[in-house]
Amino acid sequence: MNTNYYAVIMAGGVGSRLWPISTEKYPKQFHDLLGTGESLLQKTFNRINQLIPVENILIATNKRYEQLVLEQLPEISNKQLLLEPAMRNTAPCILYAALKIHQQNKNAVMLVAPSDHWIENETEFIKNIETSFKACAKEDMLMTLGIQPNHPNTGYGYIQFEENSSEIKKVKTFTEKPNLEKATEFLASGDYLWNAGIFVWSVSSILDTFKKYLPKMVNILDNGNNVYNTDLEDDFIKNNYEKCEDISIDFGIMERSEKVHVLPVDFGWNDLGTWGSLYNKLSKDKYQNATVGANTIFKDANGNMISTQNGKKVVVQGLQDFIVVEKDDVLVICPRKEEQDIKQLRTEAKDAFDEKHV
Structure with a gap:
């Protein structure tokens, strides 16, 4: 396994559209929703572990789910948990992870993946992630995986790409959850993909992008004291994390950066976000x-x-x-x-x- 490969599994959500099974105390990522014998979090971890060493997989979650994560993933240590003391959306959480990984390995390339998605063809998924890792190790780019849409879903964001002969496409636009008319238009045009919220980039690329578009957040979480991966990290995060702006990685970074690319993929993806x-x-x-x-x-x-x-x-x-x-x-x-x-x-x-x- 490549020791420069890292992953952050996002496991802090409440899954409110799957209520009453998913609750604040026990959200959907900790449930075995499809009767496979593994929770969604365990399934995601084991899938990613096919490519990325156990010790390089971090779990970002809310402080209240610390014990649930450690019970379900006995392979990991407390040091691999990113415990958010306050809900601040995805951008601060991803910056925190990137700073922590960068302190360990400046050549790292990282995957950011939700903990609650279903992926049918795991072999194809791993192949797509490897393609993305290799591209991001070579070039200064931010990559996302785009799912081929098969119906005009209004619950997903859409990515418009520039058509070219290469496997990886340059992104033209991001559109947050459109209405049905717009989604139908996007589907017919053929140059739109669903935004799966699965990202790959080198830590140096994403940190440079944060410095450009969210410099205040960088100043809050990176004060030059090298606290990451030391005994001071927990207290530093407790005292500073909630000062960060509440903003998603899509709004804060992906919709603004010029270096965003997408890999169109087809590995039987389902976000298991709703009962439907x-x-x-x-x-x-x-x-x-x-x-x-x-x-x-x-x-x-x-x-x-x-x-x-x-x-x-x-x-x-x-x-x-x-x-x-x-x-x-x-x-x-x-x-x-x-x-x-x-x-x-x-x-x-x-x-x-x-x-x-x-």
Whole structure:
């Protein structure tokens, strides 16, 4: 394995659109959502470990999930955890990781990957990451992986690229989640990809870019004291991290830099961000009903997604295209086409019920 290869797995999110399974106390990345025997975090770690040494994989998460991460990944040490003391979006977290890695290895090339994505073809994924690593080790570029869109999804960001004969394309524009009309337009044009939020760059390239576009953030997290990978790191982060601007890597860096490139990929990607995306991955009966956990009888019912505690007996009649999810003493029933509303329903439930349910 190449010792210059590093990875940061982003595992701090709450996964609010998969409520009530995903909660603040136990978010989706720690669940085995598809019944594989591994949580999404474990699956992501083992996939990346095919290319990157265990000791070079860092996990960025919230302080409250420290024990959950260490329980699920016994191979790693506390030193590999980047514990965010405050929620500040992805840019500060990635800068923190880059500074920590740079202190260890100035020639490092790093992958940034979410902990909660499903990837069908792991061999193809590893091949794509290796292609990206080699390109970024040679050239001063920021790379992202772009997924070939197969429908006009309004839940993803889109990347427009310049057509050329090389495998890696120059990025023209980033568009945050468009409306349906725009997404349909993008799909028809053929030069747009979904933004998977998977990035590769050399640490020197990303640090130079931060200095150019987010210099205040660099001044906050890099005060010249070389605290990273020492006993002073934890206290330094506790005292300074929350002073950082709350901004995503997309807005702060990727949409502004001139050196962004994209590698179009096709490895069976699914972000498992909603009940609908989970429904798409599950096996279904001849009436397109999908079930997790429950013993179900369906009568005159089709296109439903039912998720309950193991062995719960559920009888469904006359229901079409609904999501029905039970977790402990919470039951959520929602039309599949309105799955994006679950995030808002969770907020309302937080106000109406006890916080422990969300």
